[in-house]
Amino acid sequence: MIVVNIETIPGYEILEVRGLVQGNTIRAKHLGRDVAAGLKNLVGGELRGYTELLTEARRQAMERMLAQAEQLGANAVVNVRFSTSAVTQGAAELYAYGTAVVVAPQARPAEA
């Protein structure tokens, strides 16, 4: 599965558009991480626990999107966008969406 956030894929041709696909997940931070974050708030710096949490959550949202694309028989997702929203305090929704398409390698190289 090819995933890009542009509308075309270099070296490939879009044969068919299968429609919008999306995936989301809502994650809450847990207490252990929150205590560490509270300490970090005194001296500043990166909150690794939260970074990991959000990376993991985004990956899951993307995987759900890709599963949908697969169901539609697509082999690529183009124009992928990410969006985040706060649902309640301490919980965030991660949302990924894009267009599922069927692509095939171009017969001639892009330069010609």
Added chain:
Amino acid sequence: MLWLGLFIQVLPFLVLLTLGFTVGGFVERAHFKRLDQREAALRSIILTDLRRVPPGASGQAFGLVTGEVVIASDYFKTFAAKMKNLFGGELHTFQTLLTRARREALVRMMEKAQAMGANRVINVRFETSTVGAMRRKKLSAMVELYAYGTAVYVPEEATQRRSDEATKGSA
């Protein structure tokens, strides 16, 4: 006696403020220094927020690249920002915080692109979110910066030839 009591009351606050100012400042300067070094190593990668695929891009080494970071403010910065909030104006302390986060996210994205063997990242977008935890009573601020784009590889010769043609045409 009254002064001593007052002093004991504000002592924890002063300690936290000093801690935030010294350690936070040190962490920030160290981070900026690290960012400078990493950015210097990634100078070969060109970023754009244009959607168009550059002419001559090959089909190799392309795909979505992402970089993200969650970063916390220190006690001093947050306090300074709260004070500034009374009078309005630019919040310099938070400005450096967001600059740090954005640069870190970009660098992480570029490092992934480099690992893929790409030399451009096109259509770069940013996404920002606060990770909850903005408790009203507490002096804390956290921000998440997320950068994503499409890594592509444009052979050096292709770029060179095109710019040569362009300059010849204008001469």
